[in-house]
Amino acid sequence: MNKASLGLTLIALLNFAPAVYAEDSAPEDFTLETIVVTDSRIVGEGETTKVTSLNVKDKIDAGQINSVTDLLQDVPGIVVTKDPQSGTSVAIRGMTNERLLVAINGNVIENQGGLYRGRALEWDSLPVSNVKKIEIIRGASSAIYGGTWGGIINIVTVDKPGENKSFLKYSYGSYHNEKYSFTNQGTTDDGKFSWTINANRREDDGYYRNNFLNSDDINLNMTYNFSEKKKVSFALTDSYRKEGILVGNNRSVNNENGWDPGYPEVPVAPTSTAKSGSQYLDGSYREFNTKNYSLNYYDHDWKLSVYQNKQTRNDWLRYTGSVDTPEIKTDNSGYSWQKNRRIGNHSLTTGLDYRNLRFDVASSSSNNSLAAELNGYFLQDNWQVNKKTLVGLGLRYDQYQSEDRRSGKEFTDASQLSPKVNITYQVNPREAVYASASRVFRAPTVSDYVRWQMNYDPSNVANSNYTKYKTYNGLSWTLADWQNIIGQLEPETGMAYELGWKKQFPPNFGVKITGFLNDIDNYVTTYMGSGINSGPPTYNIGNAKVKGVELATDYQFSQTLGLVFNYTHQHASKTGDRLDITGSELTTIPQETINLGFRYNNQKGFQASLDGQRIQTVASAETKGYMLFNLGLAYTRNDKTVALAINNLFDVDYQQTKDFPMPGINYSISYQTSF
Numbered sequence: 001m002n003k004a005s006l007g008l009t010l011i012a013l014l015n016f017a018p019a020v021y022a023e024d025s026a027p028e029d030f031t032l033e034t035i036v037v038t039d040s041r042i043v044g045e046g047e048t049t050k051v052t053s054l055n056v057k058d059k060i061d062a063g064q065i066n067s068v069t070d071l072l073q074d075v076p077g078i079v080v081t082k083d084p085q086s087g088t089s090v091a092i093r094g095m096t097n098e099r100l101l102v103a104i105n106g107n108v109i110e111n112q113g114g115l116y117r118g119r120a121l122e123w124d125s126l127p128v129s130n131v132k133k134i135e136i137i138r139g140a141s142s143a144i145y146g147g148t149w150g151g152i153i154n155i156v157t158v159d160k161p162g163e164n165k166s167f168l169k170y171s172y173g174s175y176h177n178e179k180y181s182f183t184n185q186g187t188t189d190d191g192k193f194s195w196t197i198n199a200n201r202r203e204d205d206g207y208y209r210n211n212f213l214n215s216d217d218i219n220l221n222m223t224y225n226f227s228e229k230k231k232v233s234f235a236l237t238d239s240y241r242k243e244g245i246l247v248g249n250n251r252s253v254n255n256e257n258g259w260d261p262g263y264p265e266v267p268v269a270p271t272s273t274a275k276s277g278s279q280y281l282d283g284s285y286r287e288f289n290t291k292n293y294s295l296n297y298y299d300h301d302w303k304l305s306v307y308q309n310k311q312t313r314n315d316w317l318r319y320t321g322s323v324d325t326p327e328i329k330t331d332n333s334g335y336s337w338q339k340n341r342r343i344g345n346h347s348l349t350t351g352l353d354y355r356n357l358r359f360d361v362a363s364s365s366s367n368n369s370l371a372a373e374l375n376g377y378f379l380q381d382n383w384q385v386n387k388k389t390l391v392g393l394g395l396r397y398d399q400y401q402s403e404d405r406r407s408g409k410e411f412t413d414a415s416q417l418s419p420k421v422n423i424t425y426q427v428n429p430r431e432a433v434y435a436s437a438s439r440v441f442r443a444p445t446v447s448d449y450v451r452w453q454m455n456y457d458p459s460n461v462a463n464s465n466y467t468k469y470k471t472y473n474g475l476s477w478t479l480a481d482w483q484n485i486i487g488q489l490e491p492e493t494g495m496a497y498e499l500g501w502k503k504q505f506p507p508n509f510g511v512k513i514t515g516f517l518n519d520i521d522n523y524v525t526t527y528m529g530s531g532i533n534s535g536p537p538t539y540n541i542g543n544a545k546v547k548g549v550e551l552a553t554d555y556q557f558s559q560t561l562g563l564v565f566n567y568t569h570q571h572a573s574k575t576g577d578r579l580d581i582t583g584s585e586l587t588t589i590p591q592e593t594i595n596l597g598f599r600y601n602n603q604k605g606f607q608a609s610l611d612g613q614r615i616q617t618v619a620s621a622e623t624k625g626y627m628l629f630n631l632g633l634a635y636t637r638n639d640k641t642v643a644l645a646i647n648n649l650f651d652v653d654y655q656q657t658k659d660f661p662m663p664g665i666n667y668s669i670s671y672q673t674s675f
């Protein structure tokens with residue numbers, strides 16, 4: 001593929017402009033949320049985008065926190081859904097995995113999309129044991145990151161561990177979930193070199209039949225400080241994960257696995273209509289080998305990052321009379337460069353963002369080799385107009401290319417220039433209003449293109465979704481008619497808007513209200529109706545609108561007790577869906593979410609947390625709403641900590657995926673010592 005060169009002038013113009021340098025300083029924090037992230041150069045000094053900061057150390061971990069998603073599930077406006085077959089998905093403002101970005105220390109992990117009963121993003125392979133904090137930028141208002149509607153989730157790992165110390169931790173929980181962890185951290189006497197190394201092992205029998213888990217991982221972070229403003233850091237994660245693939249467990253004579261009353265009743269797999277000979281059997285499993293590398297160099301007002309994320313997935317799929325062993329390889333790599341400069345009242349950030357994705361599949365039924373490449377160039381100007389007004393002017397240019405490497409077929413070669421405007425007005429030191437309007441460009445994932453191609457030009461017409469759809473609906477379509485309906489797959493474009501108000505009432509009460517609208521043209525969707533149950537058609541619809549309002553409040557009763565309450569209401573509609581002409585509502589997006597949390601810390605070693613979440617689905621959704629409460633307790637004395645977590649405290653019966661009951665009340669207890 002040819003790399004795009006357009007957009008380099010944005011960088012050149014800035015670098016040759018005269019500048020007046022200023023010391024890095026964080027703007028006054030007059031809002032509920034943290035505006036400047038841990039390293040201000042990642043987002044840019046004075047960045048006007050709204051950043052929520054989740055301090056991982058505030059979470060009570062009794063062994064129930066196994067992945068990044070377990071940290072995110074209590075964050076306001078974020079919905080974490082666990083599908084027993086396709087893994088965990090995360091949604092911000094109704095936008096799920098493919099429409100949000102995930103980064104480690106600012107380095108984006110390109111999303112290949114869900115494919116071959118796999119993950120849209122392998123959340124469980126992201127480092128969690130050495131995470132210092134997680135930063136969430138909601139919406140599309142940052143020019144530094146492109147290709148997102150929902151926002152950015154940036155996982156920040158520990159780079160300044162503090163005192164030299166080692167930690168040992170053991171936890172045990174429901175379903176024989178055992179975890180062992182060892183951590184060593186330290187800093188040299190001169191303060192120049194610091195490190196954190198962490199190793200973990202987990203064994204879990206699983207809630208569902210044949211859904212066991214065995215995993216090992218090691219995480220390393222090293223930082224060398226040349227001076228106060230010049231440093232280099234290296235991070236490595238190496239993980240192995242083996243998980244049993246869920247199989248059918250029910251009394252039906254069509255279920256080849258039979259019935260085991262020790263596990264919940266679920267349909268056969270991989271699909272509920274799988275015939276004899278095509279059902280997963282006991283003993284089926286997947287193995288994931290994942291390696292993350294990143295090298296970051298900081299020098300006063302600029303930052304250079306190089307990174308790679310590699311994963312090999314090997315499946316062992318048992319069927320009656322046969323075994324299939326597909327192999328899927330994903331290779332994410334890239335680099336980014338950012339430079340900050342202050343010119344008068346303008347704080348400028350410019351840079352480039354290069355991402356490369358390779359996605360290879362080898363199986364008995366198909367072989368695919370896909371590639372995608374993104375070249376992004378951005379310029380962000382945070383202009384302090386006066387003491388009360390901060391204006392963010394952003395410009396981003398994206399050039400995206402994707403292709404089938406085996407056939408040489410180019411899927412897409414598209415580009416867009418996306419302007420962004422953010423305004424924050426400080427009414428007084430405790431009150432502010434803000435607004436943003438952002439143009440967005442998001443290309444389909446490589447797996448979107450695979451599903452589109454296999455439906456647009458099926459290799460086996462008689463067993464294709466085209467034939468299933470035509471037969472189910474009694475249509476006389478030809479393949480050409482079907483292809484005309486599916487059409488060519490195009491990138492999503494459109495506008496994202498935000499309007500909000502926040503105020504801190506003395507002495508201890510804060511409130512924030514935000515309205516948002518995503519107006520998406522060429523919305524990429526899949527169709528699962530009319531007898532279609534495998535490799536669903538992926539195609540563009542004319543338009544989708546996701547709008548909503550978020551209310552966030554917090555109240556500190558005393559130095560020991562605090563409360564947070566958050567409410568999100570959203571509605572999603574669609575037009576121009578050629579396969580689902582009767583539907584005008586996107587049913588995959590929750591209508592309402594409520595988060596309620598109490599935090600208690602007696603400042604003498606005892607902590608407690610009670611978190612509740614209410615999910616209300618739309619009336620036409622396949623699953624119903626529910627409300628859960630999770631309790632956490634921890635006591636620390638003399639460098640030793642005992643913690644207890646009780647999840648689904650009131651034993652609520654609920655489903656996140658149709659016909660798959662979720663676990664009832666379950667627990668985890670842990671013991672940690674340090675030396």
